[in-house]
Structures are given as C-alpha cells and as structure tokens.
Amino acid sequence: MNNFEFKNPTKIIFGKDTIAKITTEIPSEAKVLLLYGGGSIKKNGIYDQVRAALSDIETIEFGGIPANPEYDTLLKALDVIKEEKITYLLAVGGGSVIDGTKFLSAAALYDGDTPWDILEKGIKTEEGMPFGTVLTLPATGSEMNSGAVITRKETKQKLAMGGPGLFPEFSVLDPQVVTSIPERQLANGITDAFMHVLEQYLTYPIGALLQDRFAESILQTLIEVAPKVLKDPTDYKATTNFMWSCTMALNGLIQKGVPTDWAVHGIGHELTALFGIDHARTLAIIAPSHYKFNLDTKKEKLAQYGERVWNITEGDIEEKAKAAIQKTEEFFNGLGIDTKLSKYTDEYKGTAETIAKRFTDRGWTGLGEHKSLTPDNVQEIVEMAY
Numbered sequence: 001m002n003n004f005e006f007k008n009p010t011k012i013i014f015g016k017d018t019i020a021k022i023t024t025e026i027p028s029e030a031k032v033l034l035l036y037g038g039g040s041i042k043k044n045g046i047y048d049q050v051r052a053a054l055s056d057i058e059t060i061e062f063g064g065i066p067a068n069p070e071y072d073t074l075l076k077a078l079d080v081i082k083e084e085k086i087t088y089l090l091a092v093g094g095g096s097v098i099d100g101t102k103f104l105s106a107a108a109l110y111d112g113d114t115p116w117d118i119l120e121k122g123i124k125t126e127e128g129m130p131f132g133t134v135l136t137l138p139a140t141g142s143e144m145n146s147g148a149v150i151t152r153k154e155t156k157q158k159l160a161m162g163g164p165g166l167f168p169e170f171s172v173l174d175p176q177v178v179t180s181i182p183e184r185q186l187a188n189g190i191t192d193a194f195m196h197v198l199e200q201y202l203t204y205p206i207g208a209l210l211q212d213r214f215a216e217s218i219l220q221t222l223i224e225v226a227p228k229v230l231k232d233p234t235d236y237k238a239t240t241n242f243m244w245s246c247t248m249a250l251n252g253l254i255q256k257g258v259p260t261d262w263a264v265h266g267i268g269h270e271l272t273a274l275f276g277i278d279h280a281r282t283l284a285i286i287a288p289s290h291y292k293f294n295l296d297t298k299k300e301k302l303a304q305y306g307e308r309v310w311n312i313t314e315g316d317i318e319e320k321a322k323a324a325i326q327k328t329e330e331f332f333n334g335l336g337i338d339t340k341l342s343k344y345t346d347e348y349k350g351t352a353e354t355i356a357k358r359f360t361d362r363g364w365t366g367l368g369e370h371k372s373l374t375p376d377n378v379q380e381i382v383e384m385a386y
C-alpha cells in the first residue's frame with residue numbers, strides 16, 4: 001500500500017426529514033445565497049423545506065444553474081455574491097449545482113485576473129467561501145469531496161478544479177429526495193457511482209486489501225439496489241443504500257494508498273463538452289473500450305473484480321478479465337444505458353481525432369494509473385467506442 005494522508009472535513013447529516021437541520025449548521029449572522037438548478041426543487045417540496053429551515057437567516061436566491069454547470073451562468077451568480085455581500089453559500093441540487101457552488105466558493109475569494117484561470121490554469125483553492133449542500137440526486141459524490149467540473153459552452157470546454165478549501169462544511173442526505181428523480185437520472189447516478197469505484201479500483205494489485213474490499217462492497221451494493229431503486233424510488237431501504245454508496249464512492253476514502261486511473265472520466269468529459277451527452281453515459285461509452293484496450297495492464301484486477309463482484313469462476317485470468325468487462329457492459333445496458341457513441345450522435349466520426357488533439361494541445365500525454373496512455377492511445381480507445 002502507498003503512503004497516504006486522509007482528511008475529509010465534511011459533516012454528513014443522513015436520513016429521513018433531516019433538511020430542517022440546516023438551521024443549526026449555518027451561522028445565524030450569515031447572509032446566504034441559496035443556489036439551485038432548473039426548478040425541480042420547487043415541484044418536489046425540497047425548496048419549501050429549505051426555505052422553512054432558513055426562515056430566521058437572511059437569504060437571497062439564485063436559480064437556473066443548468067446540468068453541466070455553465071460558466072456564463074455562474075458569473076451572474078458571482079455578481080450577486082459581490083453586490084449583495086454574501087457570506088455563505090447553500091447548494092440545493094445534484095452534482096451540477098454543488099459543483100457550480102464550489103466554483104463560486106473559489107471565485108468569490110479569488111483575486112486573479114479572471115476566474116476562468118482557476119479552471120484553465122488548474123489553480124488549487126486553499127480557502128473558499130464557506131458553503132453547505134442539500135443533495136437532491138445521488139451520483140457524483142460532490143457532496144463530500146473537494147472537486148468540481150465546470151462547462152464553458154462558448155469554447156466547448158469542460159474542465160475540473162478543486163482544492164482543500166472546497167469541501168462542503170456540511171451535506172444533508174435525505175434519501176426521500178430520490179422519490180422524484182426521473183428514471184434517466186437514477187440510471188445515471190448508479191452508473192456514475194459505479195464508475196467512480198472502478199476508476200479507483202481497476203488498476204493493478206498493490207496489496208491494499210481493505211481498500212479493495214471497500215470498493216467491491218460498494219459495487220456489490222449498487223448492483224443489489226439498482227433494480228429496486230429503478231422499480232420503486234420510494235423504496236426507502238434501497239434508496240438509503242443507493243445514496244450512501246454514491247457518497248462513499250467518491251469521498252476520498254477508497255482511493256487512499258492505491259493507484260487510480262481516471263482516464264475514463266478524462267475522455268468522458270470531452271464527450272459531454274462536444275455533444276452534451278450526460279456525464280454518466282459518457283463513462284459507460286468509454287469504459288468497456290478502455291478496459292479492453294488496457295487488458296494487459298489491468299487483467300489481474302479485472303479478474304479479481306470478475307470473481308468477487310460478478311462471481312465469475314470459469315477460465316484463466318485473461319478470460320475472467322474479459323468476462324468481467326462483458327458483465328459491466330451488460331449491467332449498464334440493463335439500466336437502459338447505451339454503451340456505443342453512435343447511439344447518441346450521428347456525428348461521431350472524427351471524434352477520436354478531435355479528443356486526441358485536445359489532449360495533445362493541453363499537454364495531457366500520460367493518462368491512466370501508469371501515466372502511459374498517449375493521445376494516440378486515447379484516439380484508439382474512442383474509436384473502439386463508436
């Protein structure tokens with residue numbers, strides 16, 4: 001196992017009817033900006049619960065943060081923060097609203113030329129404006145990590161940012177919010193969390209027995225609850241396990257002391273930037289090709305995953321590894337998620353070259369756990385996913 005340090009300061013408030021607890025988490029003298037997305041929270045009662053909890057705290061609001069949070073929209077929220085002298089941010093939404101809020105937390109205290117530099121120059125945020133979250137969509141893990149991904153439509157870019165100053169102070173996880181989530185987003189959430197685990201687990205053995213079993217248990221839990229959540233999002237037992245699995249998949253714990261990959265996310269973000277495909281679906285498109293392309297370097301962990309998670313008992317290491325990739329693709333297909341780019345766009349030809357060129361231009365020459373994947377390799381992986 002590699003050396004590591006682990007600190008995660010986010011307080012999790014988990015369970016039924018917990019939204020009211022934000023009252024005691026936000027300082028009473030704060031001036032709050034409540035941030036939300038396209039308005040789902042006004043239809044499912046979450047907005048009313050949040051507003052009731054904030055009744056004694058000075059609050060103004062900013063709605064309309066789109067899925068794949070857009071830089072231009074966030075700049076308008078930044079103006080509000082500055083004009084209104086906001087001191088505390090509250091994100092009420094899924095990964096997009098929470099990520100947008102993280103960008104604002106960083107940008108509010110940033111004194112450089114343009115806040116876009118935080119993304120383009122990869123500036124780490126050591127200190128941001130304090131914020132909390134009320135999670136409405138289990139998927140990204142953003143509610144308990146310090147990363148964010150921001151989109152700029154104008155230039156078709158989708159870039160990541162983060163830093164130790166960007167952990168939420170608290171996150172409220174009430175699994176009852178799952179009740180109103182459309183099936184497409186439920187399938188996305190399961191897939192995104194599943195892929196977060198695979199990106200931190202499907203590398204090479206390093207003797208981290210506990211981290212491997214953390215990862216496998218999250219995968220097994222997701223596989224077990226996925227059909228139940230999709231069939232009946234009011235099934236509280238299933239949704240509690242779904243929600244906690246998504247958070248645990250990307251709160252930093254399972255990646256400590258082990259190599260991580262993240263190439264699937266790197267390539268997937270480009271597919272969202274180019275075609276607007278939902279984040280989770282881009283991962284389901286790229287993952288099978290990525291694992292097939294890198295079979296040689298990943299086969300031991302792939303076979304372990306096949307044995308322990310999918311109960312594959314037949315064949316040698318390579319056969320088990322291949323069967324595990326097949327099982328993964330079938331799992332995504334079973335959630336209603338297509339795993340070929342051509343199912344999402346007719347304009348797919350040339351995508352591989354475009355993405356390879358973008359990586360070359362950015363100087364991204366060593367992706368994957370061995371930092372060995374070149375833009376040419378990425379081109380091949382994307383072509384295999386057509």
Ligand code: NZQ
Pocket residue numbers: 036037038039040041044065066067068069093094095096097099136137138139140141142145147148149177178180181182185188189192250265279
């Ligand atoms: O905008 P509203 O009206 O809220 O509707 C949203 C949106 O249309 C809807 N929704 C959310 N909660 C709902 C609900 N509808 C009904 N009932 C509810 N309770 O769902 C739609 C999608 O929401 P979004 O926040 O975009 O989804 P998700 O949570 O999947 O977030 C995706 C974003 O997170 C980034 C992705 O790249 C993408 O931009 N990621 C962030 C990560 C992180 N910070 O750690 C890691 C991930 O790998 C990912 O990259």
Ligand code: ZN
Pocket residue numbers: 140192195196265279
């Ligand atoms: Zn993801």
